[in-house]
Amino acid sequence: MGFFESKSSGSAKEFLKVADSIEELTFALTYNQQLRKTYNAEKETVSIFKQSDENRVDLLDPIDEDRLKEFIEVNRLPLIIEFGPEMAPKIFERKIKKHLVLFTKSEMEAFEDHLDALKEVAKEFKGKVISIYIDVDVEANKKVLDWFKMKRSDCPTVRLIDLEGPMNYKPDSDDWKKLNMKKFVQDVLDGKQKPYFISEDIPEDWDDRPVKILVGKNFDEIARDQRRNTFVYFYAPWSDKCKELFPVWDALGEKFKKKSDVVIAKIDATKK
Secondary structure (H helix, E strand, O other), X not given: OEEOOOOOOHHHHHHHHHHHHOOOOOOOEEOOHHHHHHOOOOOOEEEEEOOOOOOEEEEEOOOOHHHHHHHHHHHOOOOEEEOOOOOHHHHHOOOOOEEEEEEEOOOOOOHHHHHHHHHHHHHHOOOOOEEEEEEOOXXXXXXXXXXXXXXXXXXXXXXXXXXXXXXXXXXXOOOHHHOOHHHHHHHHHOOOOOOOOOOOOOOXXXXXXXXXXXXXXXXXXXXXXXXXXXXXXXXXXXXXXXXXXXXXXXXXXXXHOOOOOEEEEEEEHHHO
């Protein structure tokens, strides 16, 4: 909602420009002075009204296209987001690629306390990290636990996923009473927290065949070796589509097996 002085206002023109470029949101504006006073928007203001934890967030003048787009990007979703099929696409399409994930249980008496703690962290790192919670008592969320190689008994706890890495970070202790979420997030942002690799042990025969077998523990050493060009096939062993490429990948390995500067490799993406 835009609260502006007049139609000729530069901020109003910028607002309309952005409104034309974002179809999935509802935009409205007013020049009514009484309405602006009612909503405490005496200065030119753009407000996002949400049926969630924050209710209303404001962007004050000066308002230009870049500032407004960034404001919408940061504030269009709830401060903390419950993960589920409807919200997942909205989360992953955001420009903010660092996600703090709280795994908790709605059946616990402290469930609301867990959400309040997440909310405080979300306020501090708003615009840098998206804060998400997953209720592990929901049947559909059990597969998320499986992906993180976690059990229900490990919760409550948190992970931070950097999709640009991609990297997965876990706190030094999963003991909720000892966990300092703010420090954990800040350490990740400052590069002080080491990534956590979900990995099998390195197979003894990983290097025996033309197609090298990678796991989390040897991925960086092989795939990110600047002396070689490494081609990695990320596959799911149960996928028929993935299985169709296996013979092609094996043939590729045979073709380049004598090239010291080329590595053909594969990794089971369901176990990392």
